[in-house]
Structures are given as C-alpha cells and as structure tokens.
Amino acid sequence: MKRSLIFPGLLAGSSLLGLSPALAGQAPGAASAPDVAVSHRDRVYAAEQFSNTVSVTDPASNKLLGVIRLGDPQPGNLSPLYKGQVLVHGMGFSSDHRTLAVVSIGSNSVTFIDTATNAVKRTTYVGRSPHEAFFTPNGKEVWVTVRGEDYVAVLDASTFEEKTRIKVAAGPGMTIFSPDGTYGYVCSSFNPETAVISVADHKVIGKMKQDSPFCPNIAATPDGAQIWLTLKDIGRTMAFNARPPFNVLKTIDTGPITNHVNFAATPKGTFAYVTVGGLNQVKVFRTDDFSQVATIPVGALPHGLWPSGDGSRIYVGLENADALAAIDTATNAVVATVPIGQAPQALAYVPNAVPEGDGLQNLQPLAGAGGVFHLTLARAGEKTIAQTTVSLFDQGLTQVLQGAVTGLEPKKRYVLALAENPDGGGDRQPLAAFMTNPAGSAIVNAVGPIRQIVNESQTDRRRYLVIAADDHGPAIQSQVE
16 A cells, blocks of 8 residues: 655556555565556455355445355265366466466365456366465465375466475465565464475475464465464464574464465555454464554454455455454444355455456355354353354355354364253253363264254244253253253
8 A cells, every 4th residue: 555656657557656566565575566456357256255256346336246156065966977166165276367266175176267257267186175276476386285195286377287296294275475475484284384395396495383283274475574473273373484494473362263464565564364263263463572552353253364456455264154244444343244155265355366257157146045043152141242153154954054153172072962941951962072272172063854843933842052061961052042
C-alpha cells in the first residue's frame, strides 16, 4: 500500500504525474513488487475439503462467482470406479498469476487450473498424501510436499510432469520460497525440523528446529528477512531468520489449533496475521518487534488466509462455517462474509487472475456444496462458554462431522459420543475416539446421519453430543441447547 514517486513509463499503468503503486511486497511477492489495487479482475480461491470444490470469489464485490467442481461428496467418492478428486486441500499459484495448483490429499494429485477460464489444464499424480504445492518465483518449477512420504516432488511448470525429488525428513508439510528465489523452506508435519533448500541445485543447506513436529503452514516476509511457521499441536507460531544462520527470532504462544500465517504490507508496516482455530480468531503481530496489535473474531475454525494485492485486505477461510471472511487491514475488522463450499482449507488471493472477459467459464453454482449445520459443546455445568464447535457438512443422507475440540487435558484419550441425556447419561453411542494434542485440543471427524439424530423432534429419539474420558464415564463437555 505504499506509494512513491517514479518516472512516468517505468511501470505499466503509470499516470502522467508519475504516481504509481510500488514497494508493496504482498506475499508471496518481493518487497519491490508493485501494489495491485483490488478489482473485479482479482480472484480469491479456496480449496474445500468435503465438497471437493474450489470456490471462486470476486473480492471487489465480495461475491461468490461459483465453484470449480473437482470431485463429488460422499458416498459417490467411495466407489472403486470413482475418478474425481478427494479431500481438496492445498493451493498455490504461478508467478504470472495464470495457473492455480490445487492439491487433493485423498487422491494424491495436483490439479492445474487456468485462472482466466477456470478450466483444468492437467492433473498430475504424485506420492502418498501430498499437502501443499507452490511455484518457484522464476515460474519454472512446482514443489509439492508429499506429506505421507519423505520428499518434495519437483514438477516441471511447463509440462506439469515430475522431474525429480528432494529428500527431506518424513512428513513435509509445506514449501514456501524466499522472494528472490534463492531458498525453499520446507516445514515438517511429522518431525521437529524445517529444511532450507537451495532452489538452484535442490540441495538441503540448512535446518531450523521446530518446537514441535506438527507444522502445517509456513510463510516468508516480502523483504526476505523472516520465515514464520505455525505449530498446530502446541498452539505456537515461530519466526526465523530467513538467511544464514537461520536462527529463531521469536516464539509466540498463539493459541489452540493455530493454523496458518501470512503477511500484509501496509502504510503502518508489515504485519503477520495468524489464524487460531480453537479461539475462532485471527491474531495480528508486528514483524519488527513481534508485538501483538489486534485480535479479530472471524467465525468458526479459521484456516487458510491470504492478502489482497495491495495489502488492504486479508481473506480468511472459515473451515467450520463454509465461509470466507474479508478483513480490512486498516481497521482489523471483518467487513464481509461470503458463503463458499464445505470446510475451506488453503486459500489464495490472485491479483489480475482474469485479465479480460468475465471469468465465469466452467463455474458451477454452490448448490449443496454449502450445506452445513452447527453445534457447540461446553464444559458440563458451564454452558456460557463453548469449548468445542462442531459442524455437520451435508453429504446427502449422511453428514461429515468435524469438531474443533479445545479445553481438555493434553495428550489424553477421549471419546465423542451421542448420549441419551444432555449430561451424557443413559444409552451412549460412540462416534469417534481421539487423543488431544499438547495444547489440549484436537480436530475430530466422523461420518453418519448425525444431524437427523441430534435434531429429532421426538424426545424418545433425541440424542446429544458429549465428550467423555471413556465410553462409560460422565460427560466432560456436552451439547449446548
């Protein structure tokens, strides 16, 4: 959002007065990249895990234009003859803003989409359970973290074919690059280390020690000085020196289910925005002194986020609300909420994604992809503060249940169940057993006709969601009426 005087004609679109946006450096670009004001040519994309769609939103009007359907919901995707994508999850885009890379965890694929036409250009299949993919700044390669194995698959960005692999510790979570294209940073979801890789020769040249093994997301500041990563299991965010010796600069306790981090360069400085799913908040930190400057309530289970091309907004996917929240970075307030597909994960804001035309080709209506029902659970006897939010994503006759569980003891086993009575008493049917992470939180999933049961109008059929320490113990958290 900075403005500086330049000589007319040095940048496309310069005015006669020589005023042009410059030195903005919105992620993932460099600090020397020009601002791109929000317009109808821009697009916000979200990868939606349970509807297996990519939503396409116009940020100038904050209107959902439609979805790109990459696969089907259950039970269609359970067939042995199914050819679509499953668990649409990760997202990246090319430096020329013409190609979107979408990772589907369940079908081990990267789908490349033309941003102008929303058409699928190619689907490349890689190793087990890829998580995220991103283009190198020079646009020549796509690095895909194959989290179910121990390598980064390097694809040729012109053919979309795998050309080599970079060996790393098991469970690579995400790759992001230094803005100048020198380094690739690969955090791990299974081991407490981030690898620093030379992009030129694909060699690991350094390592950063993570405070825990579970990093889902990593981002680089546009000035190339810092790398920030999130640790979902312990609720922390770490900032590292992006250059040798790659030392830790700051560790911040951000809260349970800390999801993603990204940056916005504004007239007041560059700020880190962190989604904290267990608190339904986005927390904002300065990158110069690491002080927290804002806490923004956004909605159920915020996950991926990305800045606009001028840093005036941050867009946030709300995983358990099937929605996209737009934050004004000048006021750090939510200014719009847009309905999108089921359980948005990664998100990307692509400036000038549609340079001409209306960009509506190959889009489908949201339709059933947006069906969701919400419940909350609170500590038994204390119904005023919800510790757990639960969303039931409609999949026809069944729902996918996803609970963002907080407020429990760390590293302890629990069971989510349907109980006959609100206090957990009477007949009880277990839905999912789980173990909390070191922050006392967890993401819990189950599938079944759950909405019909908990919403049944006949009292003899009504059931309540509860969390207990075992199948027969008293409810520790129970459904709020």
